[in-house]
Amino acid sequence: MQVRRAQLDELELPLVEPFETSFGVEKRRRLLLLTLRGQSGEEGVGECVAARDPLYSSESVATARWMLQEYLLPPLLRDRVATPADFVDRTRALKGHSMAKAAAEMALWDLYAREHGRSLSAMLGGRRRRVEVGVSVGIQPSVDALVRRVGSYLEDGYHRVKLKVRPGWDLEPVRAVRRAYPDLRLWVDANQAYPPSAAGSIARWASRFEVEQVEQPFAEHAIEAHRQLNRGGRFRVCLDESIVDRASLDDALERSALSSLNVKPGRVGGLTVSRDLAGAAKSSRVPAWVGGMLETGVGRAHGVALASIDSFSFPADLSASRRYYLSEIIDRPFELGPASTLEVPRGPGIGVELVERAVARARRRRRTFRSSDY
Numbered sequence: 001m002q003v004r005r006a007q008l009d010e011l012e013l014p015l016v017e018p019f020e021t022s023f024g025v026e027k028r029r030r031l032l033l034l035t036l037r038g039q040s041g042e043e044g045v046g047e048c049v050a051a052r053d054p055l056y057s058s059e060s061v062a063t064a065r066w067m068l069q070e071y072l073l074p075p076l077l078r079d080r081v082a083t084p085a086d087f088v089d090r091t092r093a094l095k096g097h098s099m100a101k102a103a104a105e106m107a108l109w110d111l112y113a114r115e116h117g118r119s120l121s122a123m124l125g126g127r128r129r130r131v132e133v134g135v136s137v138g139i140q141p142s143v144d145a146l147v148r149r150v151g152s153y154l155e156d157g158y159h160r161v162k163l164k165v166r167p168g169w170d171l172e173p174v175r176a177v178r179r180a181y182p183d184l185r186l187w188v189d190a191n192q193a194y195p196p197s198a199a200g201s202i203a204r205w206a207s208r209f210e211v212e213q214v215e216q217p218f219a220e221h222a223i224e225a226h227r228q229l230n231r232g233g234r235f236r237v238c239l240d241e242s243i244v245d246r247a248s249l250d251d252a253l254e255r256s257a258l259s260s261l262n263v264k265p266g267r268v269g270g271l272t273v274s275r276d277l278a279g280a281a282k283s284s285r286v287p288a289w290v291g292g293m294l295e296t297g298v299g300r301a302h303g304v305a306l307a308s309i310d311s312f313s314f315p316a317d318l319s320a321s322r323r324y325y326l327s328e329i330i331d332r333p334f335e336l337g338p339a340s341t342l343e344v345p346r347g348p349g350i351g352v353e354l355v356e357r358a359v360a361r362a363r364r365r366r367r368t369f370r371s372s373d374y
């Protein structure tokens, strides 16, 4: 593949409602969208999941823009790359910046699939026509509001609900949701909010209220604390932020520190790495599932294609477009289908198209790079 032109758009989109986790509150999403045009004239698009500020990770919109401009786009515009995996190999020596790398890698995958006239799902080896999904529910103003919110998602048709928790917002909300919905498939995610000393109390409320899995309760480097919690066996311990690459996953698997794996392609460097992580987890009989990071329809489409691979067996955090955004920047928007599923687009590439008008409305800046610039 030869990339002739790269366009980097910075967008700002209002969320349907503020999304609060143990890291903070997001009301409007700032993000980068990267469009790569190949020699064929086809275009591939990738979304960068870095947030405006470096709170969730060390990356931000500004660091990702810089990384793309200085290090990731020049080799793409100067040289040919055979495949997206080839790009991953060539940029491996560059430390960190996995979100910036993922944006470029995923845009390349879309372009690669379109140049072959095939869907991204098919190119990745996916076989599912629909993928099972759940919904992630942020911290709410009150327990009553949470129970009502969960109820509205169940009415929408979601079968699995993940509650964001943190110290002080755990036992009561989990108890109330469990009482209101006794058969619900219930997960919680703490985004590292607890000290290891909280393991005993987490184990008590998670077991008592039949929480199926507890995601990333402790700091990303606290593998030993996760291992100890995972020994109880009454609920799964899911790792998310702790897993940054294949080496960190192999180490955590070796130590039995996890019994579920959240794979976020936008966080770990793209689809090539994600597919590899899920395969490794499956070989160790640890179920993997595709996570989300408030992506627009672009990142959502990449996630749905990834989730269509057999290595993923648990319902993804990929909800319908209207769960997150008032207006979607792709056509067609994702809608929840039967049995809590999203349909895997079958058209070329990610199978959805950017709506130029919507992108233009959300655009805050744009920069175009050409082969001749380098």
Ligand SMILES: [Mg+2]
Binding pocket: 189, 191, 215, 216, 240, 241, 262
């Ligand atoms: Mg998480």
